[in-house]
Amino acid sequence: MHKYFANTLFIGKHVIYLPSCHSTNDMAARLVPENKLFDGSVIITDHQTAGRGQRGNTWEAAPGKNLTFSIFLKPEFLEVENQFYLNIVASLGVCDFLNGYMGDEVSVKWPNDIYYRTNKMGGILIENSLRKGTIDTSIVGIGLNVNQTNFSIATATSMAMVCNQDFDLEALTQELLKSLEHYYLRLKKGLYEQLREEYLRKLYWIGESRVFKSNGQFFPGEITGVDNIGRLLIETEAGKKAFNIKEVEFIK
Numbered sequence: 001m002h003k004y005f006a007n008t009l010f011i012g013k014h015v016i017y018l019p020s021c022h023s024t025n026d027m028a029a030r031l032v033p034e035n036k037l038f039d040g041s042v043i044i045t046d047h048q049t050a051g052r053g054q055r056g057n058t059w060e061a062a063p064g065k066n067l068t069f070s071i072f073l074k075p076e077f078l079e080v081e082n083q084f085y086l087n088i089v090a091s092l093g094v095c096d097f098l099n100g101y102m103g104d105e106v107s108v109k110w111p112n113d114i115y116y117r118t119n120k121m122g123g124i125l126i127e128n129s130l131r132k133g134t135i136d137t138s139i140v141g142i143g144l145n146v147n148q149t150n151f152s153i154a155t156a157t158s159m160a161m162v163c164n165q166d167f168d169l170e171a172l173t174q175e176l177l178k179s180l181e182h183y184y185l186r187l188k189k190g191l192y193e194q195l196r197e198e199y200l201r202k203l204y205w206i207g208e209s210r211v212f213k214s215n216g217q218f219f220p221g222e223i224t225g226v227d228n229i230g231r232l233l234i235e236t237e238a239g240k241k242a243f244n245i246k247e248v249e250f251i252k
């Protein structure tokens, strides 16, 4: 794995490659107080032994077959109330990159699971630290299933399973970082509304009549969007409701 990704402006100009580590997000968090990371630093590993997912889940990835990395960012321009835009740009960056390989059946299951049709191909775990009303640091952890073709979770899929070919992980990393940087720079320019609209266009189940679960209760509803702080908006029989990440499950 190269230690320098040449085709970006700042993301991946400094790379820490670890053959194996617990979690690239944890490793990044450990290196921040030691001042070992710069805006755009990437921590990447071939083998994550204790990968973390959202909602306290684990992230399993066969060694040497997938992408598991974290980007360290200093989004000091971003106000705390707009922090969900980091989820938006990371999701769009991964989706757009995948669109080039498998067309437009890639979507984002709120808040930022990456899906191909009804199968999960990737996940994003963003951990921010706040300072005086803005985001001081952000660790954007990305797990993308690439060459793995056997999963313990029946609904998981990978680029290899969809495209029937193996991929060069290093070339993909370069390309994915470029795509992520493109969306991040648009956020830096303040293109909030455009990014939000693009995110909504990719949102899994948006505008469809579906069944959800909250507080142990199943209910029919239709996703209509996300609010300014990133809560999922669902039109229910009792009117429009906003949900935080642990408050709602997608059922069918």
Ligand code: BTN
Binding pocket: 022, 023, 024, 025, 026, 048, 050, 051, 052, 053, 054, 055, 057, 059, 067, 068, 069, 070, 113, 122, 123, 124, 125, 141, 142, 143, 144
């Ligand atoms: C999810 O779908 O629940 C999010 C999964 C995020 C996994 C990535 S892999 C690289 C980074 N390090 C971690 O421990 N987690 C993220």
